[in-house]
Amino acid sequence: MERRKSSSKGPKRPKRARSTDIAKTALGVEPEKRERKKNAPTKGEASSRDFNVHVKTAKRRDYGSTLWLKRQLNDPYVRKAKAEGYRSRAAYKLKELDEKFSLLRRGSRVVDLGCAPGGWLQVAAKAVGTEGRVVGIDYLNVPAVAGADVLEMDFLDEAAPQALKDLLGGEADIVLSDMAAPTTGHKSTDHLRIVALAEAALDFAEDVLAPGGAFVCKVFAGGAEGDLLARLKRSFEVVKHAKPKASRQDSAEKYVVATGFRGRVDD
């Protein structure tokens, strides 16, 4: 095949017109760039654009742990949490849910189920202020969080609900559950465990919430379904699902947010 010779000499050919004339586009921005702009994070929002950190210890790690570490190192919410002093990237999920549904108010009384390492506790304690009350439970140890009291206990222990109520010392305005059981890899077992945790959280919420209160619970895949959804609809005026941006897109997790608790059946 004959190759065309390129030469720096000779008359310069006029440059070919670019397929996109910037001046002619509606926003004065090339479509590709416009698309990027549309999806670009707004001010203060976490962005992964600038990061591509390599794992220096990759040779000493197995593939799975290297992938996990790489994802952590390049995760904008992990960086943001570190910079802003939050214990976990999960803090931004609650912040987003709060912005969307106006859940946390000054003076609110909050229960946080599955609270380790404490990101949600930090967000809640800041939002409710000294007039409010924040209590949490986790079977993992949670180093002290200013403005929150924590029980180190399994929430499924039959003594846990009463212990939490004693610690709270009254009704709650909001019950949060970010509890997630370690997965077994066996799909139906994992599903049953997730539903069991959500049902136990709802049992507790229905027992401790003041009328008008709210319940936020992590659910997976199709969200709250079947009996759980039916119960939520009976007990709360509004039931919605939400997937905060801080929740990893490749994760099936989402949250059910139920507001306007109708009150205990015995009320």
Ligand SMILES: C[S@@+](CC[C@H](N)C(=O)[O-])C[C@H]1O[C@@H](n2cnc3c(N)ncnc32)[C@H](O)[C@@H]1O
């Ligand atoms: C995703 S993490 C919570 C993160 C937390 N919201 C934060 O912002 O730091 C889920 C937590 O649920 C806890 N958990 C799961 N099952 C539990 C149970 N039965 N009782 C107490 N804690 C539980 C786990 O130990 C884990 O710390």
